[in-house]
Amino acid sequence: xxxxxxxxxxxxxxxxxxxxxxxxxxxxxxxxxxxxxxxxxxxxxxxxxxxxxxxxxxxxxxxxxxxxxxxxxxxxxxxxxxxxxxxxxxxxxxxxxxxxxxxxxxxxxxxxxxxxxxxxxxxxxxxxxxxxxxxxxxxxxxxxxxxxxxxxxxxxxxxxxxxxxxxxxxxxxxxxxxxxxxxxxxxxxxxxxxxxxxxxxxxxxxxxxxxxxxxxxxxxxxxxxxxxxxxxxxxxxxxxxxxxxxxxxxxxxxxxxxxxxxxxxxxxxxxxxxxxxxxxxxxxxxxxxxxxxxxxxxxxxxxxxxxxxxxxxxxxxxxxxxxxxxxxxxxxxxxxxxxxxxxxxxxxxxxxxxxxxxxxxxxxxx
Numbered sequence: 001x002x003x004x005x006x007x008x009x010x011x012x013x014x015x016x017x018x019x020x021x022x023x024x025x026x027x028x029x030x031x032x033x034x035x036x037x038x039x040x041x042x043x044x045x046x047x048x049x050x051x052x053x054x055x056x057x058x059x060x061x062x063x064x065x066x067x068x069x070x071x072x073x074x075x076x077x078x079x080x081x082x083x084x085x086x087x088x089x090x091x092x093x094x095x096x097x098x099x100x101x102x103x104x105x106x107x108x109x110x111x112x113x114x115x116x117x118x119x120x121x122x123x124x125x126x127x128x129x130x131x132x133x134x135x136x137x138x139x140x141x142x143x144x145x146x147x148x149x150x151x152x153x154x155x156x157x158x159x160x161x162x163x164x165x166x167x168x169x170x171x172x173x174x175x176x177x178x179x180x181x182x183x184x185x186x187x188x189x190x191x192x193x194x195x196x197x198x199x200x201x202x203x204x205x206x207x208x209x210x211x212x213x214x215x216x217x218x219x220x221x222x223x224x225x226x227x228x229x230x231x232x233x234x235x236x237x238x239x240x241x242x243x244x245x246x247x248x249x250x251x252x253x254x255x256x257x258x259x260x261x262x263x264x265x266x267x268x269x270x271x272x273x274x275x276x277x278x279x280x281x282x283x284x285x286x287x288x289x290x291x292x293x294x295x296x297x298x299x300x301x302x303x304x305x306x307x308x309x310x311x312x313x314x315x316x317x318x319x320x321x322x323x324x325x326x327x328x329x330x331x332x333x334x335x336x337x338x339x340x341x342x343x344x345x346x347x348x349x350x351x352x353x354x355x356x357x358x359x360x361x362x363x364x365x366x
Contacts, residue, residue, distance in 0.1 A: 029053075029089040031096040032066070032151035034123075035136025036113055038104030039072040046113075047072045048079035049137045050091070051098075053150040066150035068141055076116045093122040098154040099129040099173060100136035100192070106207055106214045110180075114212075118177055125174040128158040131191045131207045139192055142201050154192070157203065166236040167220055168203045169227040179209075183339050184325025186210055186314075190223070208319045216317045225310055226321065229256035229274065237281060242298045247283035249299060249359065251276055256307075260328055262345060269350040270324065272311065274303055276355065280362040287362060296357045303355035311351045320346065 033051035040047070047070065054065040069087065073079035084091055099117060101110065117123055132139040147153050156162030158170040169190050179187035187209040195202045206223040208216040218226065228236045228251070236251045255275045262268040280287055280295070287295065314320060325342045332338040 027089050028092040029067075029087055030055075031091055031093050032149075033098040033100065033140050033154070034093070034096050035100040035102065035132060035140045036076070036105050037102035037135045037137055041072050044072040045074050046076055046079055047137070048076060048083070049140050050080075050083055051140045051151055052087070052091075053095070066143075068137075070137065076113065093120065094124070096123055097127045098151055098158075099123075099127050100132035100139055101129070101189070102135040102137070103131070103133050104135070106131050106189070106209070109212045110209075111212045114177055114180060117173060123173075125172070125177075127173045128154065129171055129173045129176050129189065130154075130158070130203075131189045133191050133193045138194055139201055142194065142199055144199055144201070153201065158190075164235050166224045166228045169206060169223065169231070180212060182326060184320065184327075184329050184342065185323035186215070186319040186321045188226075188321045191217070208314075208317075208321050210317075210319050215319050216314075222310060222313075225306060228254050229307070230322065232256075238299075238303070240295075240299050240302050242302055245283075245285075245295070245298060247287060247295065248281045249276070249278040249357070250281040251278040252360075253277045258322070258324070258327075260324060260331075262328075267350065268345050268348070269352050270311070272307065272351055272353045274307055274353065274355040276303065276357045277360060278357075280359055289362065292359050295359055299357040299359070300355040303357065304353045307355070308351050308353045311353070315346060315349065315351075318347075324349075 029052045031050050032053045033049075035049035035051075037047040037049070039045070050069045052067045052069060054067060069083045071079040071082045073082060080091070101113065105113065117129075118125070142153075144153050157168060160170065169188065171189055176187055176189065179185055189207045189209070190203050191205045191207055192201055193204050194200070204220045204223075206218045206226070207214050208218065210216075224236065232253070232255050236254060238249050238251070240247050240249060253276070256272065257275075258270050258272040260268070260270050276299070311322075314322070325339065325346065328342045328345075329338045332341070334341065
């Protein structure tokens with residue numbers, strides 16, 4: 001009898017259950033890009049731009065179709081819901097793999113924007129996040145002729161399924177969030193700009209954050225050197241100009257390692273070592289295999305100067321994208337005072353850079 005009552009009550013409860021809310025693919029708009037900018041209306045806080053892909057039966061280069069929906073509001077959630085009121089399909093963020101923050105946004109605190117992105121369950125944490133200059137709207141409305149799928153250009157650039165270069169430092173949303181929350185490391189975002197051709201985009205430089213807002217901008221050369229040292233990019237090319245020589249080294253491997261020495265707190269220093277193996281790719285004169293040692297020494301001297309200059313620039317601007325502070329905290333346990341100790345050490349720390357370059361050949365010709 002008890003079993004029958006239980007089954008009866010279970011059937012009654014099922015009558016009050018709603019459906020799973022699933023909507024067919026034909027009733028969905030797939031968001032492939034999400035941009036956040038400062039609005040023109042000063043009474044509002046955000047301008048949200050959504051790039052909505054229009055499905056096509058045949059995929060052809062140059063025929064990618066999309067719709068841009070824009071809305072200004074006091075909150076990101078409100079802006080998205082206002083956009084939903086204007087479209088006839090459900091917005092699906094499952095394919096939103098490009099998140100763009102305009103120049104105006106990164107110059108102010110990005111805490112609220114980042115919290116909203118992380119809280120939404122339908123936004124992928126492996127989405128690429130970047131700074132868009134001058135604005136996210138300007139980048140999202142570009143339509144490269146080679147693009148077969150809406151938004152695919154950024155996917156290929158940052159996913160390394162297409163181009164591979166040290167000028168691009170891809171950053172996942174979860175990585176950026178982690179860097180912003182961790183003490184002792186400065187978060188970094190690549191910068192995407194509109195190229196000379198109005199239909200093209202390019203990654204040029206990077207933005208370094210401090211206290212959840214922009215603190216320093218890197219040129220494309222500085223960003224390339226940082227990227228190569230940080231992630232060991234093995235597809236880099238460096239120009240060497242010294243003693244009437246000009247040649248380009250194509251790197252097979254590049255690695256940067258460091259050790260913090262604060263035994264004497266009055267003169268702390270960082271030993272930074274750079275190891276490079278590559279080939280001579282280009283030169284303005286004949287280069288002989290017999291003089292590799294000389295070419296190595298010239299390259300080492302230039303690398304040491306450039307890396308030291310970059311590290312000193314980080315120190316002078318109070319940013320730490322290499323995470324020296326995190327390593328210091330990991331190796332010192334002083335009752336939660338290690339971060340304060342590092343903040344006192346960092347402004348006066350010196351950098352001793354040592355490069356080891358090995359040129360293994362001159363390509364397929366001498």
